[in-house]
Amino acid sequence: MGLFDKLKKGVSSLAGATMAPAPREEQPAAVEDEPEAAAQGDDAAAARAEWSVNNSRGWQRYLDVAERDDDDKERARLDHESMCVACSPSFGSLDPDDLDTFCLVGFELEEAEAEGPEALEAKLREHGLSGKEEWWRIVASFMVHHYRDLPREEAADRHMQAMANARFRQQANATQRAAAADPTLLAPFEGVTVEGWAKAAAALGSETDAGRQAQLLLRLGMDAAKWQRVNDEFQARMQRDTSFVIAQAFGAAFTQAQTGAVGAAGGAGQSGDEPVSFERYAEIMGAMGAWGQSGADVNANLKQHFGITAMDISKIAAFWNTRFQADVKLMIKHGELMTKYQEQYAGAGGHDDDLSV
Numbered sequence: 001m002g003l004f005d006k007l008k009k010g011v012s013s014l015a016g017a018t019m020a021p022a023p024r025e026e027q028p029a030a031v032e033d034e035p036e037a038a039a040q041g042d043d044a045a046a047a048r049a050e051w052s053v054n055n056s057r058g059w060q061r062y063l064d065v066a067e068r069d070d071d072d073k074e075r076a077r078l079d080h081e082s083m084c085v086a087c088s089p090s091f092g093s094l095d096p097d098d099l100d101t102f103c104l105v106g107f108e109l110e111e112a113e114a115e116g117p118e119a120l121e122a123k124l125r126e127h128g129l130s131g132k133e134e135w136w137r138i139v140a141s142f143m144v145h146h147y148r149d150l151p152r153e154e155a156a157d158r159h160m161q162a163m164a165n166a167r168f169r170q171q172a173n174a175t176q177r178a179a180a181a182d183p184t185l186l187a188p189f190e191g192v193t194v195e196g197w198a199k200a201a202a203a204l205g206s207e208t209d210a211g212r213q214a215q216l217l218l219r220l221g222m223d224a225a226k227w228q229r230v231n232d233e234f235q236a237r238m239q240r241d242t243s244f245v246i247a248q249a250f251g252a253a254f255t256q257a258q259t260g261a262v263g264a265a266g267g268a269g270q271s272g273d274e275p276v277s278f279e280r281y282a283e284i285m286g287a288m289g290a291w292g293q294s295g296a297d298v299n300a301n302l303k304q305h306f307g308i309t310a311m312d313i314s315k316i317a318a319f320w321n322t323r324f325q326a327d328v329k330l331m332i333k334h335g336e337l338m339t340k341y342q343e344q345y346a347g348a349g350g351h352d353d354d355l356s357v
Contacts (some may be wrong), residue, residue, distance in 0.1 A: 052110075052113060053109045053110060053113050053120060053132050053135060054106055054109065054110050054139070058132060058133075058136040058139075059135075059136040059137070059139040059140040059143070060140070061136070061140075062084070062085045062136060062137050062139075062140035062141075063085065063086075063140050063143060063144065085137060085140045085141040085144055086144050086148075089141035089144065089145060090134070090137045090138055090141050091138055091141055091142070091145075092127070092128055092129060092134065092138050093127065093128045094138065094142075096141070096142070096145050099142070099146055099158070099159075099162040100162050100165040100166050100169070101166075102138075102142050102162075103159075103162045103163050103165070103166035104166040104169050104170060105127055106139070106166075107166055107167065107170050108123055108127075108170070109123055109124065109127075109135065111170075112124075146158065146159075147159070157328075160328045160329065160332060161328050163328075164324070164325070164328045164331050164332075167331075168325070171248075174243075175243075175244075175245055175248050175249070178243035178245045179245045179249075182243075182245075185237060185241055185245050185246055186245065186246065186249060189229075189230055189233045189234065190226060190229065190230060190233075191221070192221070192222070192226075192230045194234060194246060194249045194250055194253065195249070195253040196220065196221075196230075197230055197231065197234050197250065197253075198249075198250045198251075198253035198254040198257060199220065199253060199254075199257040200216070200217065200220050200222065200227060200230075201231070201250075201254060202254050202257035203216045203217075203220070203257070204216065204217075204227075234246065234250070235309070235311055238250070238309075238310045238311055238314075239299050239309070239310060241310070242292075242298065244310065244313075244314075246310075246314075247310045247311070247313055247314035247317070248314065248317075250311065250314045251314035251315060251317050251318035251321070252318065254314065254315055254318050255318035255319070255321075255322055274319065275312075275315060275316045275319050276316055278320070278330075278334070278337075279337060281316055281317075281320050281334070282334050282337035282338045282340075282341055283337075283341045284302075284306055284308075284313065284316070285317075285334075285338045285341075286337070286338040286339065286340065286341025286342035286343075286344070286345060287301070287305065287306075287341060287342070287345045288301075288302070288313075289338065289342040289345075290341075290342045290343075290344075290345035290346040291345070293346065294346065298310075320334070
């Protein structure tokens with residue numbers, strides 16, 4: 001479990017408390033001193049996880065060593081002076097007051113570490129970090145700077161919000177990279193952008209009268225024939241878009257169009273009932289994660305298991321992401337459910353027939 005998942009459950013232990021370091025024999029002087037078990041058979045994977053880049057035992061050693069009971073007082077004093085971030089914090093190139101970016105860097109390092117040592121080393125260099133040890137000191141510095149004097153519940157809520165903000169930024173960054181790698185995905189078709197397509201879809205979805213639908217399309221620069229061509233083209237692109245760039249762009253624009261329509265009518269926020277239940281959405285996203293990791297055809301499996309398309313997912317995600325941005329705790333619960341379903345689909349490939357879209 002990574003740093004931010006741990007803090008989600010236990011950040012209160014950091015607030016207003018002096019943290020005792022791990023016993024000396026368990027404290028590596030540097031990254032290279034990780035437990036010897038890391039090189040021994042079945043213990044290797046466990047040891048690597050134990051000293052992962054965002055594991056709490058790496059940074060806890062820096063939180064406070066002032067109260068350590070050590071027979072060698074001089075050694076204890078030197079350890080304190082060199083490690084205690086309350087006395088000498090370190091933030092690297094990060095802004096100490098920018099908690100969102102700190103969380104984002106942590107997520108990026110965690111993601112790079114999952115790809116392998118070379119990817120992690122490159123990501124550390126990208127952020128001007130010499131290694132895990134420097135990052136651990138920075139993490140502890142942020143913990144002290146932001147949470148030490150806060151009530152426990154306030155510290156937990158503040159960190160959960162920062163995590164949520166960082167996750168949305170991470171997702172947006174990934175989408176931008178995928179779009180830059182293939183500019184044709186979001187290229188306009190017959191002069192209509194993805195945003196224009198989404199706006200038309202939202203307008204048509206709120207109107208059932210054929211005559212008024214035609215008027216709506218005319219205001220958007222289309223007739224029925226052009227709308228059909230545009231819709232067919234973007235849906236075809238969406239089907240072959242494994243990075244879901246189009247789905248995310250469509251979902252964001254679709255939500256904005258719906259919200260704007262409600263506001264113009266004197267309402268507020270997003271209208272309509274849940275497109276699918278909260279738990280069903282977590283199941284769908286968990287299944288997609290499992291299929292993506294296994295190399296399976298996500299679009300085909302969406303149709304087979306849930307009877308929906310990538311366009312449906314973009315609308316569903318747009319609805320729930322709006323809820324998550326307003327309620328971070330709901331987003332955390334969604335992440336936990338999604339992980340459960342991802343493990344279920346990765347292990348058995350089945351789905352829960354008791355839930356319905």
